[in-house]
Amino acid sequence: MSYDLWYWPGIQGRGEFVRLFMEAAGIPYRDRARQGDAQALVEDMEAREKSGAFAPYAPPYLVAKDGADEFAIAQAAHILAWLTDRHDLGSGDPQTDLHLIQLQLTITDVVAEAHDTHHPLGGGLYYEDQKHAAATRAKGFREDRIPKYFDHFEAALGVNPGAFFRADRFGHVDTSLFQLVEGLRYAFPRRMAELAADYPRICACRDEVAELPGIAAYLNSDRRIPFNEDGIFRHYPELDAP
């Protein structure tokens, strides 16, 4: 049995949420985004859409191969829930696992909003052509949306003892929260510095995830490509707090 992870090359993007969990859990995978160009991804997606079987709408998607059998699953939160189930990495309590998927889907929502801070008028237009709109959208995101989401994650981290959402060990929500914090710190460093003191549990969770052996090794490798201005989290100083 083997995994191929497909995503756009050159950016962390939504693929990074899948990568981080697999790295933390020690699940081997072949990272097709780091072994090919965008054309290879486009061709793979087109072939799947024309195959007559259910296909991904967009990357990231994970292809599990077991001999001649192949199963492709898309949507980052869905992939993470599925990997957790398949590798017996759940909490042991079904209701807790459902709540953690719910939290993962809430991270999906805030990630989409983070993207829209620099592309409020649409992904088909350049940032330079929507800078004024982006400034307005980013202000609301910085001032209202980040605190609203973070209040929720901070409360959820208080449900169980320890740094993670679960009492026993890290799960997919912890690695995704790490990535959300890293991305927001990259995109909005001044605003995130202002907020740090208000969210000690979120900061502690981020720090504990960074020290997981699989994550520490990954972050120190060349597999972790830097954030950049082609991805979801972009640092445009004019969109950060004054």
Added chain:
Amino acid sequence: MSYDLWYWPGIQGRGEFVRLFMEAAGIPYRDRARQGDAQALVEDMEAREKSGAFAPYAPPYLVAKDGADEFAIAQAAHILAWLTDRHDLGSGDPQTDLHLIQLQLTITDVVAEAHDTHHPLGGGLYYEDQKHAAATRAKGFREDRIPKYFDHFEAALGVNPGAFFRADRFGHVDTSLFQLVEGLRYAFPRRMAELAADYPRICACRDEVAELPGIAAYLNSDRRIPFNEDGIFRHYPELDAP
């Protein structure tokens, strides 16, 4: 065992995706959005966030009560997957059920984009204060995003024979696709009329869902409140095709 569905009163919103599936499947529930005001919802949410247990970030959420036990689950796609599992309404094939959840999450994405056509600069601002930005965002949504998503749903409907995504009967993706089509037809009637001929399977699925006994009864009841300009799908003629 009983269900309470919590959502904002006065709109269909994301709660409607849960409602439609429960109505189609004949699962009884108490609709708290139709029995109280927004303040009741806000108070319920605040109490849950302060309870020390995992809480919803936002409505819709469904509260399942079994004697003294209570379990609350949020995120429309997550609620639908959970109800499907709990009421044994799956296809019988785990991979198909996973693909259907993936499709439901893709519907979640397009619904968020539909919302942002009228609020691209942020939900905290009035539509009147972002009409120009909305016109730009809506153009890209109408011309590029709807066809891209619809191409995908049309292909997915071709995987199995019959009008539904599954070969055997309707599932949660069918009722959600119905609502997506209804909402888009309300918001963008001219554009949707242009596109109808290109998507025969989507139109057929919508029509078959409308004729499901539970859906037909619901649509004819006063429980189905009309679309309006407070919801996700809003008809602003200036955002529709010329």
